[in-house]
Amino acid sequence: MDIACGIGWGSYLLAQNSKNKVYGIDISQNAIDVAKTNFSKDNLEYNIYNGAKLPFNNNTFDLIVSFETLEHVENPISFLDELHRVSKGNCMLLLSTPNSACTKKKYSDKPQNPFHFQEYGKSEIENMLKGKWTIENYLGQHPISKNNIKEINTYRIFIENYWRHQKLKNKNGIWEIFARLLARFTLLKDPSIDGDCTPIYIDDKFEPVCHFFICRSI
Numbered sequence: 001m002d003i004a005c006g007i008g009w010g011s012y013l014l015a016q017n018s019k020n021k022v023y024g025i026d027i028s029q030n031a032i033d034v035a036k037t038n039f040s041k042d043n044l045e046y047n048i049y050n051g052a053k054l055p056f057n058n059n060t061f062d063l064i065v066s067f068e069t070l071e072h073v074e075n076p077i078s079f080l081d082e083l084h085r086v087s088k089g090n091c092m093l094l095l096s097t098p099n100s101a102c103t104k105k106k107y108s109d110k111p112q113n114p115f116h117f118q119e120y121g122k123s124e125i126e127n128m129l130k131g132k133w134t135i136e137n138y139l140g141q142h143p144i145s146k147n148n149i150k151e152i153n154t155y156r157i158f159i160e161n162y163w164r165h166q167k168l169k170n171k172n173g174i175w176e177i178f179a180r181l182l183a184r185f186t187l188l189k190d191p192s193i194d195g196d197c198t199p200i201y202i203d204d205k206f207e208p209v210c211h212f213f214i215c216r217s218i
Contacts, residue, residue, distance in 0.1 A: 001025060001061045003051050003083065004069040008035025008044075014065065015044035023061075025049050051079055056086045063092050068210075070097040070125070071116040077128050084132040084217055093133060093215040096199070097125065101207045102144065102155050112159045122211060133215040139199035140208020147205075155209060 001023045002011040008031075011024030024046040026032050032046045049055060051073065064083050073079045083093065100119040103111065111119045120128075122138070129135060144151050199212035 001056075001063070001086070002065045004066065004072065005035065005046070006031050008032075008039035008046060010065065010067065011035065011044055011046070012039035012041060014063075015041040019043065020062075021045065023047065023056075025051065025054070027051070052082060054082055054086055058085055059088045060086045061091055062088050063094075065094045067094070067096045068098070070095065071111065071113075071119050074117050076118070076120075080128055081132065087217040089217060091217040093213070093217065095125075095213040095215060096141075096210050099140070099208055099211050100124075102152055102209045103159050105156055112163045114163065120211075125211060125213065129213070129215060132218055134218055135213055135215050137214040138202060139212040139214070140202040140206070141197050141199055141210040141212060143200065143202050143206035143208045145205060146207055152207065 002014060003025050005011045005024035005026050006028075008024050011022055012035075015022040020043065022041075022044045024032075024035055024044065026035075026046075026048065027050055029048055032048050035046050051069065052075065064087060066083065070076050070079065087093070098116075098119045100107070100111075100121050103113075103119050107121075111117075113119075126135065144155070146152075199210075202208050
């Protein structure tokens with residue numbers, strides 16, 4: 001199962017590399033419509049469901065993919081419990097989510113992204129997984145040295161400017177012109193895309209822009 005599959009590209013790749021049935025799940029009607037149009041396969045089924053309450057029986061899936069989902073749900077522990085309910089014993093869970101250490105100036109800050117309920121540090125996610133999922137490996141995307149405060153702040157400023165730009169762009173007249181100028185002079189380019197985005201091993205000296213957990217159901 002690919003939970004929060006978006007337009008279906010990842011679900012399609014899973015179906016291409018498996019003879020098993022793959023389910024792509026998303027809450028967005030528009031995303032599912034695009035997925036069905038552009039990324040269909042005989043062993044791939046798309047459905048509009050809320051990840052907090054899935055219509056599948058217990059012990060259904062042997063692989064669950066949850067990329068960039070946890071930050072969008074209001075109750076992450078309930079969400080992870082629901083994934084565990086539909087997982088078979090020893091089911092693999094691939095979970096990625098933004099790292100709050102790289103996206104928020106202070107722990108108490110709300111996420112800059114208005115579509116995120118919350119963003120989490122590594123230990124917070126470990127605590128959420130405890131008891132129902134074992135962590136086999138912890139990887140990350142675009143690691144930044146914890147000592148490189150300048151680079152971490154560069155990424156935080158990018159996030160802040162990006163969403164400020166998005167808010168201004170939705171307004172009319174002079175505000176839209178200002179948004180275009182802001183985009184030009186603050187160089188709205190994601191600094192994390194300069195390198196390879198493949199998840200790699202992360203030691204305690206680094207903070208990744210995105211966490212990547214490889215887990216097994218207990």
